[in-house]
Amino acid sequence: MSEGGVAAEAPGLARARGARVVPALGVGAIWLFLLVFLVYPLLRIFYDAFSDEAGRLTLANFAEFAGDRFYLRSLWNSILLGAGTVAAASGLGFAIAFLLVRYDFRGRSLFSYLTLIPIISPPLVGVLGFTFILGRAGTVNVLLEDWFGLARPVNFVYGLHGVLLVEALHLFPMITLNVVDALGKIDPALEEAAESVGARGWRKLRTITLPLTTPGYVAGALLVFIWTFSDFATPLVLGVHDLLAPQAYLNIVQFVDRRLFRMGIVISALMVALAVVFLVAARQYVAIKDYSSLTYSRIARRRLGPLGQAGAIAFLSLVLLLSFIPYLGVFLASVGKGWSLTPFPVRYTLQYFERVIVETPKYVVNSFLYAGLAVLLCIVVGVPIAWILARTRVPGRDTLDGLNTLILAVPGTAIGIAYVRAFHVPIPGFERGLTSLWIILPLVLAIRRLPYTVRGSYASLLLVHRSMEEAAASVGASGPRSFRDVTLPLIWRGVLVGSLFSFMTSLQEASAVLFLSLGGWETITVGIFSFYIAGSANEAAALGVILIVVAAVSVAVINRVAGARMGGMFG
Amino acid sequence: MRRLTMLGLAMLLALGLAGPAAAQAPIEGELALITPVSKFIHDAALKAFAAYAKERWGVTLKVSAIPAGTPVAYGRIVEWKGRPEVDIFWGGESALFEKLTDQKLLQKVEISKEAWDSIPASIGRPKPIPLKDKQGFWVGTALEPYGLVYHPKKIQRLGIPEPKEWEDLLHPKLRGEVAQCAPTRSSSSNATYEVILSMHGEDKGWDWLKKLAANTGHFTARSRDVPTVVAKGEYSAGFAVPSYMAFEEKLAGFDIKFVAPKNAFVTPEPMAILAGARNPRAARAFIEFLLTERGQRVFMERGLFPITPKYKVQGPPGSTAEMAVEFTGGVRSYFEREVSNVYDEAVAAKRSDELKKKYRSDIEATWKKP
Numbered sequence: 002m003s004e005g006g007v008a009a010e011a012p013g014l015a016r017a018r019g020a021r022v023v024p025a026l027g028v029g030a031i032w033l034f035l036l037v038f039l040v041y042p043l044l045r046i047f048y049d050a051f052s053d054e055a056g057r058l059t060l061a062n063f064a065e066f067a068g069d070r071f072y073l074r075s076l077w078n079s080i081l082l083g084a085g086t087v088a089a090a091s092g093l094g095f096a097i098a099f100l101l102v103r104y105d106f107r108g109r110s111l112f113s114y115l116t117l118i119p120i121i122s123p124p125l126v127g128v129l130g131f132t133f134i135l136g137r138a139g140t141v142n143v144l145l146e147d148w149f150g151l152a153r154p155v156n157f158v159y160g161l162h163g164v165l166l167v168e169a170l171h172l173f174p175m176i177t178l179n180v181v182d183a184l185g186k187i188d189p190a191l192e193e194a195a196e197s198v199g200a201r202g203w204r205k206l207r208t209i210t211l212p213l214t215t216p217g218y219v220a221g222a223l224l225v226f227i228w229t230f231s232d233f234a235t236p237l238v239l240g241v242h243d244l245l246a247p248q249a250y251l252n253i254v255q256f257v258d259r260r261l262f263r264m265g266i267v268i269s270a271l272m273v274a275l276a277v278v279f280l281v282a283a284r285q286y287v288a289i290k291d292y293s294s295l296t297y298s299r300i301a302r303r304r305l306g307p308l309g310q311a312g313a314i315a316f317l318s319l320v321l322l323l324s325f326i327p328y329l330g331v332f333l334a335s336v337g338k339g340w341s342l343t344p345f346p347v348r349y350t351l352q353y354f355e356r357v358i359v360e361t362p363k364y365v366v367n368s369f370l371y372a373g374l375a376v377l378l379c380i381v382v383g384v385p386i387a388w389i390l391a392r393t394r395v396p397g398r399d400t401l402d403g404l405n406t407l408i409l410a411v412p413g414t415a416i417g418i419a420y421v422r423a424f425h426v427p428i429p430g431f432e433r434g435l436t437s438l439w440i441i442l443p444l445v446l447a448i449r450r451l452p453y454t455v456r457g458s459y460a461s462l463l464l465v466h467r468s469m470e471e472a473a474a475s476v477g478a479s480g481p482r483s484f485r486d487v488t489l490p491l492i493w494r495g496v497l498v499g500s501l502f503s504f505m506t507s508l509q510e511a512s513a514v515l516f517l518s519l520g521g522w523e524t525i526t527v528g529i530f531s532f533y534i535a536g537s538a539n540e541a542a543a544l545g546v547i548l549i550v551v552a553a554v555s556v557a558v559i560n561r562v563a564g565a566r567m568g569g570m571f572g
Numbered sequence: 573m574r575r576l577t578m579l580g581l582a583m584l585l586a587l588g589l590a591g592p593a594a595a596q597a598p599i600e601g602e603l604a605l606i607t608p609v610s611k612f613i614h615d616a617a618l619k620a621f622a623a624y625a626k627e628r629w630g631v632t633l634k635v636s637a638i639p640a641g642t643p644v645a646y647g648r649i650v651e652w653k654g655r656p657e658v659d660i661f662w663g664g665e666s667a668l669f670e671k672l673t674d675q676k677l678l679q680k681v682e683i684s685k686e687a688w689d690s691i692p693a694s695i696g697r698p699k700p701i702p703l704k705d706k707q708g709f710w711v712g713t714a715l716e717p718y719g720l721v722y723h724p725k726k727i728q729r730l731g732i733p734e735p736k737e738w739e740d741l742l743h744p745k746l747r748g749e750v751a752q753c754a755p756t757r758s759s760s761s762n763a764t765y766e767v768i769l770s771m772h773g774e775d776k777g778w779d780w781l782k783k784l785a786a787n788t789g790h791f792t793a794r795s796r797d798v799p800t801v802v803a804k805g806e807y808s809a810g811f812a813v814p815s816y817m818a819f820e821e822k823l824a825g826f827d828i829k830f831v832a833p834k835n836a837f838v839t840p841e842p843m844a845i846l847a848g849a850r851n852p853r854a855a856r857a858f859i860e861f862l863l864t865e866r867g868q869r870v871f872m873e874r875g876l877f878p879i880t881p882k883y884k885v886q887g888p889p890g891s892t893a894e895m896a897v898e899f900t901g902g903v904r905s906y907f908e909r910e911v912s913n914v915y916d917e918a919v920a921a922k923r924s925d926e927l928k929k930k931y932r933s934d935i936e937a938t939w940k941k942p
Contacts, residue, residue, distance in 0.1 A: 339825025520636030
């Protein structure tokens with residue numbers, strides 16, 4: 002389409018030919034981009050996983066995985082943790098979504114914003130924040146010891162249960178968003194019909210409402226599962242190593258033992274494969290259950306009585322209190338000096354902020370530069386993809402759609418490793434590989450966050466009825482012209498929301514970037530990791546606070562522009 | 573792109589200035605490291621050198637570092653296959669430097685004879701710890717013991733005496749209170765496991781390490797995390813911690829104590845120039861600078877010890893140098909005292925793989941959080 006804009010100026014025949022050739026070139030360019038920066042690296046790690054040091058194809062690596070009890074235990078724990086987190090996040094997410102969509106109470110719109118905030122918990126420092134409050138020497142334990150003379154601290158967070166707690170409180174908004182979106186699309190007539198034949202309360206919920214929210218819910222649940230499945234930082238901080246993602250990470254970052262290194266790659270490949278299996282299974286399941294309409298219905302909210310109001314507010318406040326623990330912890334750590342065994346820091350300082358903003362502004366500058374470039378790429382590639390998906394019958398559409406969803410399923414660690422393996426070869430005619438050029442960072446970010454831009458634009462395109470474009474065409478507007486005058490004004494919100502989401506999540510990306518970053522390219526998240534690794538949790542926390550603030554502002558804007566429609570992006 | 577032009581420039585310069593004259597010529601405009609030595613030390617060293625380069629040659633030096641654990645740093649160097657992104661590898665076990673030498677990934681350091689000769693060949697008895705490479709591929713920069721740390725308030729609450737020797741970490745009341753990093757991920761941990769095995773012999777040594785694992789409440793992802801979790805008070809004691817990492821926590825305002833028990837391994841923090849480095853002259857000048865009094869002072873003010881008998885850690889009362897002396901138990905130089913060492917490099921190199929394998933099967937796979 003944007004490519005078509007060039008052709009629009011050419012008259013007559015040339016225009017007709019151009020109208021065919023230029024879009025074809027555009028489609029070709031998009032495919033080339035995806036093949037080089039997504040398909041090729043992923044194939045490369047699968048090749049690595051199925052070959053030995055000499056490059057011969059073999060199944061021995063997987064045999065070794067299957068014969069190692071520790072790895073099998075890690076696999077089992079990962080699945081268990083994923084399922085547990087989905088269950089916990091679903092409980093919270095559903096309850097909150099229902100309250101927000103179906104009922105009216107004081108502060109409802111404020112809560113609908115606040116309950117999104119947990120999702121922006123930055124990598125690594127989020128879980129550090131938890132340990133500052135709930136750790137063995139965290140605020141809660143110190144208070145328990147001081148007030149009740151507790152002899153040994155209560156272990157709230159170290160262990161699998163802690164990982165589950167942290168992940169569930171971080172990720173439930175993904176469920177909320179999707180369920181809110183799905184509830185918004187339920188035709189009220191269906192529920193009225195149910196009531197007219199006497200189905201009320203639980204029965205109506207079970208037979209009508211829940212099935213109708215299934216597709217949206219499954220999409221959210223899958224994301225929660227895969228996120229938990231591929232997060233290595235949270236378990237490592239909490240001392241849990243027998244999970245797949247930490248094993249992949251730990252094995253890969255210790256390069257000395259080539260066998261362990263290869264096992265790290267094998268585990269990454271396995272994580273990608275499993276993620277794809279879950280993805281396909283979820284899609285199959287949803288495909289047979291998709292009865293939702295595309296349009297949003299008007300929702301009649303029931304006003305809650307005083308008791309109900311109090312209950313709803315108390316419940317939401319409790320959830321928020323828990324999920325804001327990391328922010329409190331991170332904030333205190335970013336200004337507290339030498340904080341140990343007291344409920345709150347005793348000495349306060351701004352030196353950590355000074356160090357990360359004034360002394361080394363590169364973290365913030367790089368983050369914005371890379372995330373900005375990544376979003377530009379997302380728009381240039383993503384909006385045309387959305388248009389192809391929504392408006393054309395180009396061959397390979399389904400594959401394009403599949404690839405776009407696949408990205409959501411590929412763990413960041415795996416993508417990072419894949420890029421190192423795939424692009425550390427000299428570019429033809431060039432001394433050095435792509436891994437020596439900083440542009441690789443915006444590229445990997447763009448690939449990772451492309452789905453949000455595509456989803457956001459696609460959802461809006463679906464809502465623009467084709468008849469509007471046809472009407473424009475019937476009064477003589479060319480394709481590009483009707484796109485500019487009719488389609489664009491109607492979809493810009495979707496594109497903006499998708500792009501902002503891509504931007505915000507690019508700023509927060511850590512796992513893929515960590516493996517690729519070289520000196521001078523550090524982003525905020527890389528800075529968080531290197532400060533943390535260097536033992537300076539305070540500076541890491543200060544960077545975390547910056548990230549939280551930027552993300553909170555982005556979410557506020559998204560929330561304003563998009564309203565309830567954010568959920569579509571995760572589908 | 574800019575890096576490319578820099579590379580081109582560096583190559584032109586190298587061509588024009590090849591030969592013995594190069595040592596006198598001003599250095600390149602960039603210097604990059606990969607190192608497990610924490611930011612606290614490497615930032616300070618790079619900054620001090622950049623200031624020195626400005627004064628001495630009027631060169632505005634662009635310095636950078638990739639912080640990475642020893643295994644990661646080693647792995648990235650191997651992956652770069654002789655086309656390194658940095659000039660210098662600094663820190664970790666000298667055994668890894670030998671491995672890199674064998675793969676032809678290092679070049680000889682070739683610093684001035686005076687600087688080279690200022691460093692004794694080895695330190696410690698009965699097993700000597702080499703402080704520089706006989707073939708000239710790496711050189712020590714500073715001395716630092718791998719000891720134990722503890723949180724005095726936590727130890728007091730547990731009602732046990734402050735730990736002084738490795739044995740003290742096995743106290744039953746420390747169950748679940750010790751933090752350590754896996755020897756598969758940290759060179760300080762690996763070296764200290766090796767010390768324990770050398771002290772007790774294989775069988776008893778592993779029994780000892782399993783007892784330590786039973787007291788361990790947290791295996792951290794990196795060795796640097798050990799003093800962090802102890803300083804915060806999350807755990808009471810930590811195993812195999814480099815002195816300066818603990819001192820960094822002290823300077824950050826935490827109440828933490830450090831002890832180097834008998835036979836604690838003392839590392840020379842080896843430094844080497846990578847084969848194919850883009851800034852070899854800057855790298856060489858950096859090493860020579862670190863061995864001067866001004867360079868050694870950077871270390872002495874941060875909980876490390878001089879690599880040559882020429883200097884001692886000292887400063888005016890209340891200075892960080894004096895704080896460091898007090899923190900590390902009154903030591904001013906490792907050349908003034910008897911250094912007992914049982915770590916044998918040949919033995920360590922031979923059983924390195926076996927040690928990691930046994931750790932994985934006997935400790936990592938069976939450990940349960942107490």
